[in-house]
Amino acid sequence: MTIDWSWISGHTDDLTTLTVSHLQAALTAVFFGLLISLPLAVVAHRVRPLRGLLLGLSNILFTIPSIAIFVLLLPISGLTRTTTVIGLTVYTLVVLLRNTVEGLDSVPAKTKEAAKAMGTRPLRTLLTVELPLALPVIMAGVRIATVMSISLVSVATYIGDGGLGQLFTDGFQRNYPTPVIVGVVLTLLLAVVADALLVAIQYVLTPWKRRRA
Amino acid sequence: MIQFDAVHKRFPNGTTAVHDLTLDMPEGGVTVLVGSSGCGKTTTLRMINRMVEPTSGTIRVGGKDVTRQDAAELRRSIGYVIQQSGLFPHRTVLDNIATVPLLLGHGRRKARARAAELLETVGLAADAGKRYPHQLSGGQQQRVGVARALAADPPVLLMDEPFGAVDPVVRTQLQDELLRLQKELNKTIVFVTHDVDEAVRLGDQIAIFRTGGHLVQCATPSELLARPADDFVADFLGAERGLKLLSLKTLAEVPQGPAPEGGAWTLVLDEADKPVHWASQDAEIPVRPLKNEDSLLAALNESVASPTGLIARVDAAGVLTGVSSRDDIHTHAGQAHTEARVAV
Numbered sequence: 001m002t003i004d005w006s007w008i009s010g011h012t013d014d015l016t017t018l019t020v021s022h023l024q025a026a027l028t029a030v031f032f033g034l035l036i037s038l039p040l041a042v043v044a045h046r047v048r049p050l051r052g053l054l055l056g057l058s059n060i061l062f063t064i065p066s067i068a069i070f071v072l073l074l075p076i077s078g079l080t081r082t083t084t085v086i087g088l089t090v091y092t093l094v095v096l097l098r099n100t101v102e103g104l105d106s107v108p109a110k111t112k113e114a115a116k117a118m119g120t121r122p123l124r125t126l127l128t129v130e131l132p133l134a135l136p137v138i139m140a141g142v143r144i145a146t147v148m149s150i151s152l153v154s155v156a157t158y159i160g161d162g163g164l165g166q167l168f169t170d171g172f173q174r175n176y177p178t179p180v181i182v183g184v185v186l187t188l189l190l191a192v193v194a195d196a197l198l199v200a201i202q203y204v205l206t207p208w209k210r211r212r213a
Numbered sequence: 214m215i216q217f218d219a220v221h222k223r224f225p226n227g228t229t230a231v232h233d234l235t236l237d238m239p240e241g242g243v244t245v246l247v248g249s250s251g252c253g254k255t256t257t258l259r260m261i262n263r264m265v266e267p268t269s270g271t272i273r274v275g276g277k278d279v280t281r282q283d284a285a286e287l288r289r290s291i292g293y294v295i296q297q298s299g300l301f302p303h304r305t306v307l308d309n310i311a312t313v314p315l316l317l318g319h320g321r322r323k324a325r326a327r328a329a330e331l332l333e334t335v336g337l338a339a340d341a342g343k344r345y346p347h348q349l350s351g352g353q354q355q356r357v358g359v360a361r362a363l364a365a366d367p368p369v370l371l372m373d374e375p376f377g378a379v380d381p382v383v384r385t386q387l388q389d390e391l392l393r394l395q396k397e398l399n400k401t402i403v404f405v406t407h408d409v410d411e412a413v414r415l416g417d418q419i420a421i422f423r424t425g426g427h428l429v430q431c432a433t434p435s436e437l438l439a440r441p442a443d444d445f446v447a448d449f450l451g452a453e454r455g456l457k458l459l460s461l462k463t464l465a466e467v468p469q470g471p472a473p474e475g476g477a478w479t480l481v482l483d484e485a486d487k488p489v490h491w492a493s494q495d496a497e498i499p500v501r502p503l504k505n506e507d508s509l510l511a512a513l514n515e516s517v518a519s520p521t522g523l524i525a526r527v528d529a530a531g532v533l534t535g536v537s538s539r540d541d542i543h544t545h546a547g548q549a550h551t552e553a554r555v556a557v
Contacts, residue, residue, distance in 0.1 A: 108302075110295065110297065110299045111299060111300075111301060111302065113264075113295070113299065114293075114295060114299035114300070114301070115301070116264065116288070117262060117264055117288055117293040117295070117299075118288060118289065118293065118312050118313050118316065118361075119285045119286065119287070119288035119289030119290075119313065119316055120285070120312075120316060121285050124316075129301060129303075132303045133302065133303055206303070207345075208302060208303045208304075208345040208347075
């Protein structure tokens with residue numbers, strides 16, 4: 001297997017477009033995943049009986065094969081980016097929901113009690129005490145969900161989307177390895193860079209976790 | 214300032230935590246609630262700021278029924294110090310202290326300025342303000358906890374075993390600081406502890422609770438030690454309660470005379486006339502000079518340790534004013550005791 005470097009230099013514009021589209025699909029999914037998980041996690045954390053139900057449901061969704069999800073969505077949203085994003089979002093839920101619930105659980109009872117005793121109302125306690133303290137665990141979930149989504153985008157090639165995944169089908173159909181290799185390398189790079197950025201964001205957001213110099 | 218009127222608290226599981234409590238906590242005084250665990254002392258404290266709601270009866274703070282006020286607003290008007298400080302781990306020390314002023318809408322700059330002022334009040338260095346709680350020692354965290362409770366200058370301070378988790382040396386320091394602060398601030402303080410010595414040191418009045426949430430006796434420390442209401446109180450105060458009573462009496466009235474000369478032991482002074490040690494031909498025993506405001510208990514202790522049975526008395530500057538004998542101290546201690554026990 002040799003790499004055809006001239007193919008790469010001849011397709012830089014296409015590669016850039018595909019990479020951006022790939023990343024967009026993954027990040028949009030994580031964004032909506034968080035948007036859905038946060039309120040659900042708060043409910044699961046506060047209302048014990050609903051906790052098992054919500055976590056179980058997200059587990060069941062996770063076991064649906066990815067292609068099946070896209071196929072199931074076709075009659076609703078068709079061959080569009082929306083289908084890709086919905087499919088990916090469903091998968092992020094299992095990690096994001098579980099980690100957010102666990103993050104909220106990890107906040108010491110003593111700290112919540114102190115907030116209440118100082119006269120902080122429940123919503124403010126959630127926003128300024130519980131969520132910040134749960135952040136490290138939530139961010140661990142966001143990192144997994146992001147990397148997972150980046151690797152899953154390619155599956156959406158079956159419905160005509162799929163970002164860098166299109167390079168795989170292209171390469172296989174023409175029995176031409178270069179696009180496949182380039183696709184794999186770019187996907188990996190995206191995952192590594194995105195993860196590093198999330199680590200940096202977490203560092204900035206949690207100054208109390210830093211070791212003192 | 215704080216009045217409990219026939220207050221009852223039964224938890225959903227059927228246990229009675231507080232039984233028919235009627236108790237007055239006077240303004241500007243320290244009321245200590247003591248008793249073994251499960252006696253309802255913490256529940257009593259937590260009903261004042263509605264962290265626990267009473268089953269029946271009324272609690273008034275400054276004349277107003279607490280259950281008729283908005284719980285969050287009530288809590289902002291009452292300082293609360295918890296065991297192991299309960300600081301917010303994600304906020305700097307300064308922002309921790311500024312919590313209540315911020316909730317009251319004082320604005321960040323003003324709240325931080327007030328917090329910086331309080332750091333000094335509770336004896337912390339200014340640079341501690343930028344640190345996070347986990348970077349401080351247990352004793353320092355506890356000081357931050359006190360500063361946080363004082364931030365909005367509430368008239369009432371609730372303290373739930375605030376010094377329970379620090380070592381004895383630091384605990385004594387923190388108790389001293391609290392007494393010093395209280396002299397300046399004159400808050401109405403309700404203090405929960407299971408430590409009798411702490412109660413005797415800090416309390417203007419002590420309320421002793423028995424399991425099942427019964428208040429057994431509420432009295433000043435010396436009254437309690439001299440005349441416990443029943444065997445339960447006497448047992449709880451311990452076998453040395455007579456000595457504890459002496460810890461409340463001062464040395465001021467014990468007569469003193471000139472230091473002896475020519476005996477086997479001589480009291481050696483330094484060039485400023487401050488006592489250094491007792492010296493004989495072949496030994497030196499260090500001396501701990503006492504001031505008028507030191508307790509009779511300290512005097513008794515020192516006289517036992519002294520080779521002559523004499524204690525060195527000094528003025529505020531540490532200069533020798535005279536000596537007192539073991540007999541004089543003993544006679545005085547006995548009198549103090551008898552007086553306390555027959556007082557009306």
